[in-house]
Amino acid sequence: MMVLMDNLAIIEEVAITIKDVYDTFSLNFYEDFRCHDELKNTKHVKIEAGNKHWLIIEKLIEDYVDALNDKETLKLRRLNHLRDNYDFRYRIKLRSTIQAKIRYNIGKDRYVAKILNDLFGARIILTGIEQQHNELEERLNNLKSKGVITRYYTRHDGDYLATHCYFQTDKRYFPWELQIWDENREYKNRFEHARHDKEHRKLKGE
Helix, strand or coil, X not given: CHHHHHHXXXXXXXHHHHHHHHHHHHHXXXXXXXXXXXXXXXXXXXXXXXXXXXXXXXXXXXXXXXXXXXXXXXXXXXXXXXXXXXXXXXXXXXXXXXXXXXXXXXXXCXXXXXHCCCCEEEEEEECCHHHHHHHHHHHHHHHHHCCCCCEEEEEEECCEXXXXXXXXXXXXXXXXXXXXXXXXXXXXXXXXXXXXXXXXXXXXXX
């Protein structure tokens, strides 16, 4: 029983920490971004050539990724505390990966907040979390009601199984993502990730 309680407590700690870092980062970054009147909602901006709001976001992405890579701006000390204490890791999406994703999705009637939802992505791996699905949903619903996470869903695709949580406190902001994996699912999830990437590259003719 103690292990079960620990998993949920860890997830809550991780989510609250990411939310705090997200809020601090967003406040510092977006106060210098002067296009708020034009860019109301990234959930309503399509990735398509000629869309004036998409042109704003294209210019924004490079500065955003630069800021994410700035160790002082991102408050890495708090994230590294999670990494040092749990099986937690994070990454900032590479520009080349972002551009490939944009090229693949441009003109396909897809929205910014859906496609560019993991410029910052984190993952926590826990033992036995799959067996706690109901308790996890209850905890995540509670975090959602408190405004810590914006939404979450459980993705089951082939052998891949994980819960994805998103942070987006303002509709103008890029979302961040947290994935929750079970330790016993790690190998299968990594294999499915590799298979998925290979299929996408094949579709794109790479």
